[in-house]
Amino acid sequence: MYMFKYVMKRLGLMIMTFCIIMLMCFVLIKLLPVVITVQQGQDANIIVQRLVARGYIQNAVLNPDGTWSYDRVPILIQLYNYLKRIFVNGDFGVGVTMPAYRGASVIEVFAKNLPPTILINLYSTILGVPIGLGLGIFAALKKNKWQDQVINVIIILIISLPSVVMGIIIQYFLCFKWNLLPQIMNSGYDYFSWSMFKSMLPPVLALSLGSIAGYARYTRAELSEVLTNEFMFLARTKGLTRGQAIFRHAMRNSMVVIFPSILSEFIAVLSGSLIIESMFSVPGVGRLYLNSITYQDYDFFMLLSGFYCLVSLLAGIVIDISYGFIDPRIRMGAK
């Protein structure tokens, strides 16, 4: 029961933080001038009326000199309208300025762009976790021998490699020099075809190398600390072999700490890496987000900001809560 209360409290705090951030975003966005773009051959009247209908502006009047004048709708009323549309109709707004998505429902476009991002991160986690854990365990078992030192050097090298440079190296060698993989990811929606998988590999590799190094370092540190504990002596003394002792006692104890970090990293990578996505032209959320900034499409920006914000908050809270489950003595954030 106490645990339930703790989780609820943390979740409540998270939701409160999320709401405050989104409120700040909304107000700051609505303080910006309204972007009205009229394409060649479009009727300005229709565009303006559409904006009036969506509740962005009011009292729009066509002046004799051909210019429009209008009043802004007060931000609180806009907020009310925005929230009402979201909760009543599930309507997060429509695209206004982005050429490809003009007039399209924001949430539908978002849903369409989500699979590539998720798939790439899923693949990189599937690739990264076993290799990372394996390297970490191996290094911890061979602590201070040459194998450990080699792994350490590789880990620090990869961790120091900025993702821009990592992407460039992979793109240059795998895609240009040796011509093994396609340079950019295929567009289209058949996500499970072989050619699509192959075109996903460069971004997957670029993402997973970093997380492999991260997991390996973390696992090595945790496991080598557990291995020095006295219960390991006890396990050996009562007759277990070294392998048994390590797998049944040391691993289980170190996993208790490692597992939450994997979980949180998985949530964190859902948001993807903007760098990797833009470098390999992944048709995912990252590109949508960057475009929404370039074209100042505010409805897209609000939704995607909310998404990124939620993901980063969730990733943080998962670690705290899972610590609480695993070791009830730890109450992160509690006084």
Next chain:
Amino acid sequence: MEKFNKYDNIPAEKFRFVKSTDFTHEKKFQTKPVGYFQDAFRRFSKNKGAVVAAVIILLLVLFAVIAPFTTPYEVSYSDKNYSYVRPKNNLFANTSFWDGCQKTETSKLNFTYYYAMGQETGHNAVKNQSYTVNEAGLYEFRLDTYHQTGVIYKHLSLEEYRAIQDYQNRTGIQVIYPTVKIEDRPKALQDSDNANYYYKTTGTNKTRIEYDENGNVIPVYWTYAEGETSGKYRDPSDGYNSLRISGDEYTLDGKVYKYCYARTTSSGVECRINYYEYYTYYHSDVLKDGITEPYFLFGTTGAGKDILTCLSSGARFSFIFAIVVAVVNLAVGALYGSIAGYFGGKTDLIMERITDVLGAIPMMIVITLLKLHMGSSSQILVLFLTFFLTGWIGMAGTTRMQFYRYKNQEYVLAARTLGANDFRLMFKHIFPNAIGTLVTACALVIPSMIYSETNLSYLGIINLESGNITSVGTLIAAGQQSLATAPFVAMFPSLFLVLLMLSFNLFGNGLRDAFNPSLRGSEGS
């Protein structure tokens, strides 16, 4: 242990009585006292990796400080004719590495194009005019990117035209080469302005080269008979009184024919000039900006900017910027954290909630909102505010933690009893304990900031490239676009970034261990 087992039985004469005066309690320590920072430094210097990293960081900083002064180029310099020029170092001129050349394998047509350049001007686009033909019939050679441009048609005013002739007479270097009639220039549209075709060509869609019986190109220079004043084609009125190339002035049917070196246009003349020599002339004689010849140690970007200059200036900017941001973050964070940590209770609760919310906003959203609000005019300010808004929270957290650890210790109580006020307690007694951790945090802020700046520039969210400012990220982004054709553009800034991150990682680890007094003495065991 063997030291204590020296004697099995200690002989009686080894024992003697102790006098009470043998104990001196009030004696001063003879050893030198070791301060906190001295101790940290001593432990830091024992960590070899960290010391090496510190040296590398120092070298990178020196590079950023000194390198901009060693090159004659400015960040704002660019020359489209020298875009994607390979890195060149004169020390390696005779090797096939770092010599400004590009290994090329091409058809006979393209090869002749480059080979003929060297035949005309002596500026060999084909390095040393040496080549091999492989089994597939393709020509393999090293293409000198500094002479790849060859000659160009340039419109000059008459004053410029005369000034170049003066320069030619003074130095004996040929800049202007005989020109070609418009009718004799390549018919194919894409090559009609290409001055490198000084020889006979055919073909209207794709330019082909005609060869004589020896397999050489056939020059079609514009000639005129001496003394001829009428006619459509003529030397400009003031004539050409300077160096002539060999083969000029030949006699045919009793008339002396000469090559024509310029074509009169409405605003002056159009000349065929060798760009390499023109560049040298223009920079050393006209602009006098210290550039003596095209020479790019790290090559140039697609816009024709010198990579060495851009990289070192970008690095200098990044370092200065990072240090300023780190100092401001430190000041604000330390103050905030001190207040929250020292007073605790309700003050702390409220202040913590504020930092919680602020810290939870992804940096991407902060910078986007700032950018949308502040426009693109003040990119540096946007970047500064972003790093400030997201950066000081960490510093505040560290300081607060240290305050919680130390504020209830006895020595603080003692100081309070002696009448120290809150301010004195905070900054004289408690805060110094946090300095070690803060210094480490500060040192690690620098690479993380350069890293974020690189990412943001790469994504095009901020663009620092304006006037005399550029950044490492901008360079990497430019290089990534030409990864297939000119990998060196991305290579140098990437290498810089990797070295920086690697050495700062090692340096930061060393610093962290050095400032952690609980590790004191653990290195020896």
